[in-house]
Amino acid sequence: MITSGQLRAARALLGIDQRQLAELCDLSVPTIQRMEASEGVVRGNVDSLMKLIDALNQNGIDLISDGAISQGGGRGVRLREAAPSDPRQPKSTAKK
Numbered sequence: 566m567i568t569s570g571q572l573r574a575a576r577a578l579l580g581i582d583q584r585q586l587a588e589l590c591d592l593s594v595p596t597i598q599r600m601e602a603s604e605g606v607v608r609g610n611v612d613s614l615m616k617l618i619d620a621l622n623q624n625g626i627d628l629i630s631d632g633a634i635s636q637g638g639g640r641g642v643r644l645r646e647a648a649p650s651d652p653r654q655p656k657s658t659a660k661k
Contacts, residue, residue, distance in 0.1 A: 567618060567628055569603045575626045590620035 600607045
């Protein structure tokens with residue numbers, strides 16, 4: 566599985582745009598756009614997802630799932646679960 570956030574991060578690490586990614590994995594630009602617009606886990610047909618993941622792997626991207634240990638070398642980025650004071654969490658606007 567790959568999340569939309571992982572997909573956008575992978576593309577950023579490779580320094581490529583959606584069109585270039587579409588060419589790498591032999592998919593259409595609208596397919597890449599739909600995948601990146603997914604909420605959470607990317608949705609798509611199995612063939613398209615396999616093409617995407619294979620292309621990323623062939624270009625040096627290792628996808629790390631939740632709780633998995635990164636065995637490979639090289640630099641990487643991992644997103645932790647949001648902490649209570651995490652800026653990604655919406656702030657409560659309710660008055661007390």
